[in-house]
Amino acid sequence: MEVLFGVLAGVLMAGGVWLILSRNLLKFLFGLVLISNVANLVIFASGGVTEGSPPLISKEGLLEGAANSLPQALVLTAIVIGFGLVSFTLTLALRAWQSIGTTDVEEMCLSETRFGASDEQGGVLSSEEFNSIEKQAIVDNHPTEEIAR
Amino acid sequence: MNWLLIACLLTPMITAILAFLWSGSRMVKGAVSVCGAVLLSVFAGLLLREVWNNGPMSAQMGGWEAPFGITLIADHLSAILVLVAALVGVAVSIYALSDIDDERAKGGFDTFLQILLTGIVGAFLTGDLFNLYVWFEVMLISSFALIVLGGDKVQLDGAVKYVAINLVSTVLLLTAIGLTYGLAGTLNMADLNSALAQHPEQELVTVVSMLFLIAFGIKAAVFPLYFWLPASYHTLPISIAAMFAALMTKVGVYALIRTFTLIFTPDGDLIAHTILVVALLTMLTGIIGAISHTNIRRILSYHIIGSIGFMLLGLGLGSPLAMAASIFYMIQGILVKAVLFLIAGIIERRGNSSELSELGGLYRSAPGFSMLYLLAALALIGIPPLSGFWAKLMVLDAGLDLQAWWVIGVVVLASLLTFIPLMRIWFEAFWKAAPENDHSNQAAATESKASSAVDMLQMGPVLALSAVLLLIGLAPSFLIEVADRSAAEVLNVDAYLQVVFEPVVTPDVEVKP
Numbered sequence: 071m072e073v074l075f076g077v078l079a080g081v082l083m084a085g086g087v088w089l090i091l092s093r094n095l096l097k098f099l100f101g102l103v104l105i106s107n108v109a110n111l112v113i114f115a116s117g118g119v120t121e122g123s124p125p126l127i128s129k130e131g132l133l134e135g136a137a138n139s140l141p142q143a144l145v146l147t148a149i150v151i152g153f154g155l156v157s158f159t160l161t162l163a164l165r166a167w168q169s170i171g172t173t174d175v176e177e178m179c180l181s182e183t184r185f186g187a188s189d190e191q192g193g194v195l196s197s198e199e200f201n202s203i204e205k206q207a208i209v210d211n212h213p214t215e216e217i218a219r
Numbered sequence: 220m221n222w223l224l225i226a227c228l229l230t231p232m233i234t235a236i237l238a239f240l241w242s243g244s245r246m247v248k249g250a251v252s253v254c255g256a257v258l259l260s261v262f263a264g265l266l267l268r269e270v271w272n273n274g275p276m277s278a279q280m281g282g283w284e285a286p287f288g289i290t291l292i293a294d295h296l297s298a299i300l301v302l303v304a305a306l307v308g309v310a311v312s313i314y315a316l317s318d319i320d321d322e323r324a325k326g327g328f329d330t331f332l333q334i335l336l337t338g339i340v341g342a343f344l345t346g347d348l349f350n351l352y353v354w355f356e357v358m359l360i361s362s363f364a365l366i367v368l369g370g371d372k373v374q375l376d377g378a379v380k381y382v383a384i385n386l387v388s389t390v391l392l393l394t395a396i397g398l399t400y401g402l403a404g405t406l407n408m409a410d411l412n413s414a415l416a417q418h419p420e421q422e423l424v425t426v427v428s429m430l431f432l433i434a435f436g437i438k439a440a441v442f443p444l445y446f447w448l449p450a451s452y453h454t455l456p457i458s459i460a461a462m463f464a465a466l467m468t469k470v471g472v473y474a475l476i477r478t479f480t481l482i483f484t485p486d487g488d489l490i491a492h493t494i495l496v497v498a499l500l501t502m503l504t505g506i507i508g509a510i511s512h513t514n515i516r517r518i519l520s521y522h523i524i525g526s527i528g529f530m531l532l533g534l535g536l537g538s539p540l541a542m543a544a545s546i547f548y549m550i551q552g553i554l555v556k557a558v559l560f561l562i563a564g565i566i567e568r569r570g571n572s573s574e575l576s577e578l579g580g581l582y583r584s585a586p587g588f589s590m591l592y593l594l595a596a597l598a599l600i601g602i603p604p605l606s607g608f609w610a611k612l613m614v615l616d617a618g619l620d621l622q623a624w625w626v627i628g629v630v631v632l633a634s635l636l637t638f639i640p641l642m643r644i645w646f647e648a649f650w651k652a653a654p655e656n657d658h659s660n661q662a663a664a665t666e667s668k669a670s671s672a673v674d675m676l677q678m679g680p681v682l683a684l685s686a687v688l689l690l691i692g693l694a695p696s697f698l699i700e701v702a703d704r705s706a707a708e709v710l711n712v713d714a715y716l717q718v719v720f721e722p723v724v725t726p727d728v729e730v731k732p
Contacts, residue, residue, distance in 0.1 A: 090387070095379065102386055109393040116401030141400060144349055148393055151356050155389070158363055159382055165367070166375045181377035181454050 075115040083108045095163050095173040099156070106152045110145050117141030221278040223266045224291040227301055227340050230259045231308075235333035245324040249316040252329035256308035259336065263302040270298040271701075275708065275718045277346065285720045286410040290346035292719060296546060296705035297343045299698075300473060303550055304343070306687065307465045307557045308336045310680035314561050315458035317676035323369045323456065331368070332462065334361040342470050346719055348396055348406040348482070351474065355392065355438070359385055362467065365459045366451065377451035384447040388437035395430035399482075402427060409719035411482045412712055428483040428490060435478060439471030441531065442500040445524045449508065452523070453516035453573075457564030460516070464523050465557035469549055472530045476545075479534055480709045495535025499626065502528025502633040509640040515563045515573045515648065518640045519556075522599070525633065526552045532614060532626070533706070540620055542706035544613030547698060551598070551606040551691055558595040558684045565677050566592075566648055575644065580653030588678070589649045591685050596641040598688050601634055605692040609699065 082104050089101025117125075117138035125132070125139035167173050170180065234255025238248050270276060275294035279285060293301070312332060319328050338358030345351050362385075366378045400406055402423060403414035415424050433444070440448045448468070452460050479490060505525030509518045530552065533545025563573065565588065570578040582589045594605070601607035611634055618627040691698055708714055 095383075098383060102383075102390070105387075106390045106393070109390050109397060112394050113397035113400065116397045138404070141397070144397075144400070147349075147353065151353075154360065155356075155386060158360070159386065162363075162367060162375070162378060162382055165370065166379050169370070169372050169375055175379070178376050178379060180373045181380070181450050 071119040071121065072115050075111055075119060079108045079111045079115070082111070093174050093176050095166070095175055095178075098175070099159055099163060102159070103156055106156070110148055110152070113141050113145045113148060221276060223262055223269060224276070224278045224293055224344055226262045227259060227266060227344065228291075228337065230262060231255055231333045231336040231340060234258075235330045235337065238329040238333060239327065245319070245321050246316065248324060248329045249312065249319075252312040252333060253309065253316070255333055256305060256312045256336070259340070260302065260305040260309055263298070263305040263340075266293055267295075267298040267302050267701075270295055275714055277718045277721075286405050286407045289350050290407060290409070290719050291344050292346040292409075292715070293344055294705065294708045294715060294718075295701055296473070296476070296709060299546075299550055299701050299705065300343045300469070300553075301340050303553050304336065304339050304466055306684070307462065307553060308332070310557055310561065310684050311458050311462045311465075313680045314461070314564070314677055317673045318456055318458045318564060320369075326368045327364065328368060328459075331361045331364045332459075335365065335462065339466055339470055343473060346408050348399065348408055348411065351408075352389075352392055352396055355389065355470075355474075358467070358470065359389060362463065365462075366455060368459070369456065374454045377454035380447050381451035384437060384444075388434050391430055391437075392434035395427055395434055398423075398427045398430065407719070408477065408481050409712075409716045412484065412716060415482060416484055424483065425489070428479070431478050431483070432475070432490070432493070435471050435474045436497070437471075438468065439475060439527055439531075440468045440501075440524050441527060442497050442504055445501070445505070445527075448524060449517060449520045452520045453514065457560060457567065461557050461560035461564070464519065464560050465553045468523060468527055469530070469553055472527060472549060475531065476534055476542075476709060481712050481715065491535055491537050494531055495626070498528045498531035498535045499629045500528070501525070501531065502629065503636075506633050506636045506640075510636065512640075513575045515566060515575065515578075515644055518644065519559055519563055522559075522637075522640070523556060525637065526556070526599075528633070529610070529614060529630075532630070533617070536617060536621055536623065536626065537710075538617055538621055539703075539706045539710055540613070541617035542710055543699070543702040544610065544617050546705045546709075547613055547695075547702040548607075548610035550698060550702070551610055551688065554684055554688055554691075555595055555599045555607065558591075558681055558688065559599065561677070561681050561684075562588075562592050562595060565681070568673075568677070570648065575647040577654060578648040579651045580649075582649040583653075591681055592649065593645065594685055594689065596645060598692065600637050600641060606688050606695065608692070609695040613699070613702075 086101045086104035089097045120135050120137050123133040123136040125136045238251045241248055241251055270293055277290055277292040280289040338354050341354035363382055366381055402418055403411055405414055418424055437444045502525055505521050508521035512518045530545050530549045533542035567573045598605035598607045601611040614630055
């Protein structure tokens with residue numbers, strides 16, 4: 071059973087990483103959901119997954135090969151926290167899209183200076199030029215054409 | 220005296236609830252927050268005194284014995300960090316009275332600030348790995364709330380990056396914890412010490428330790444993993460930025476120190492060397508980044524990264540002297556960072572900008588305040604007799620002791636480079652004449668408008684923290700002694716183990732096959 075969990079975790083992780091590498095914020099988020107489920111699976115499997123011997127102490131004592139029940143408690147905590155974080159991040163992504171106007175993380179550069187970013191003539195921007203453009207972008211609601219597109 | 224451990228945790232938690240429920244004005248909520256932080260400082264001071272007199276102390280939650288329940292433990296390192304965090308909490312919550320507008324206060328600024336403080340204190344005091352994860356989450360969620368509070372566009376943009384990378388780090392941490400439980404069958408940090416050392420497959424242990432290194436490395440903003448920090452910190456209101464800058468990354472450093480001395484005790488040099496190289500690169504890239512910027516907030520953000528390098532040096536070098544140096548550096552670094560960010564806030568209010576080219580003439584208009592900046596900046600650079608000097612002296616001493624010449628070379632280079640950005644702020648913002656444009660007129664206008672109450676709320680905490688820094692600089696022996704004892708405890712974990720498992724005899728915990 072643990073092997074199955076291991077394979078499942080590997081497949082989910084691969085999918086998650088692929089999604090996280092995307093430039094789209096929403097795809098990034100879905101990737102994160104997958105990876106956080108990998109973490110939950112790993113914790114769950116670390117206590118042992120055995121069929122037919124629940125981790126309950128009966129009158130005869132704990133059954134042979136019973137799973138360790140602590141990870142199951144841990145994973146509950148982790149799932150709840152993960153759920154909260156994902157819903158927060160979804161809301162944040164929505165707000166960011168509403169006010170910045172894009173979910174492409176490459177376009178989200180209001181808070182970053184990018185030295186050496188090329189201007190329209192293909193030259194290289196100095197930091198001062200960039201800062202002025204950046205300010206202009208903030209003032210002008212720069213990525214509006216993004217919405218139109 | 221075990222109640223002190225609980226008191227340090229409950230005080231900010233209850234304050235948060237009070238600040239949330241109290242239906243008062245901005246000032247009332249703020250006052251609740253200040254009172255809570257002051258009370259926390261008192262408890263933290265008592266905790267440090269108790270640990271100083273009687274050695275580390277622990278408390279088992281719910282009466283469950285050590286490897287089964289959650290342990291709270293305070294040694295010298297935890298106790299002094301809780302105290303410093305509480306002091307920064309007081310300073311920031313006072314400064315915030317003038318800095319945070321009504322809209323952000325209605326959004327729950329004071330509540331989230333206190334929850335953040337709870338998370339930080341919890342992370343410093345816990346002796347359980349999963350509990351550490353939970354405190355990190357508490358910190359993370361409240362920092363998410365603080366970072367989007369008010370929500371202007373630039374702030375949201377920075378928040379997206381902060382949230383995204385921190386979520387990745389959290390998931391890595393959780394995975395690493397799951398794997399650790401699979402390896403050792405326990406999550407009590409003291410218990411893991413022996414369980415992992417005896418584990419037959421040390422390669423697996425190393426792999427898991429690397430996951431921890433990356434997860435905490437992202438939190439601590441070390442060399443290849445720091446890009447989220449300069450992208451987000453400068454967008455925040457200054458009191459939130461000061462809180463984050465002073466404390467958030469240091470919790471990551473603390474977690475790294477704990478993890479790689481208590482939980483993973485590597486026999487090879489692989490991990491130590493990795494950390495050493497990462498520390499030196501962090502130092503250099505942080506400071507070069509600071510030199511490349513012309514905005515005070517961005518310069519200071521990069522400076523945080525530079526100083527993280529110094530704090531990790533002890534872990535990389537591994538000698539008691541180096542560890543003590545790093546711990547000393549960390550404690551004074553937290554205070555210096557808080558002071559510098561708060562000063563940056565005052566500069567911004569006086570000059571109406573944080574861009575160096577638009578500032579100037581502050582020395583002429585406020586010579587006393589300029590001296591405060593100079594004090595903090597020189598303390599960070601390490602000019603004797605200020606606190607940073609002792610920190611850097613200890614680092615160099617440790618390097619000489621180990622004859623690690625190239626480490627010394629990089630440290631000296633980084634220290635010299637630190638000079639450039641901080642002195643540039645001094646010359647541009649304070650020394651040169653105010654630029655002849657409408658900005659300076661605005662500045663003059665706001666200055667005349669600025670009430671003395673705002674001045675007092677902003678200068679008060681800066682003055683108080685500067686006084687603490689000056690005290691550390693002039694009489695460093697107490698803090699050096701604390702750092703020495705912390706280093707001894709961190710590197711020789713016997714006392715820690717004993718305190719966790721007393722008074723009960725250590726039950727043998729089965730290592731899961």
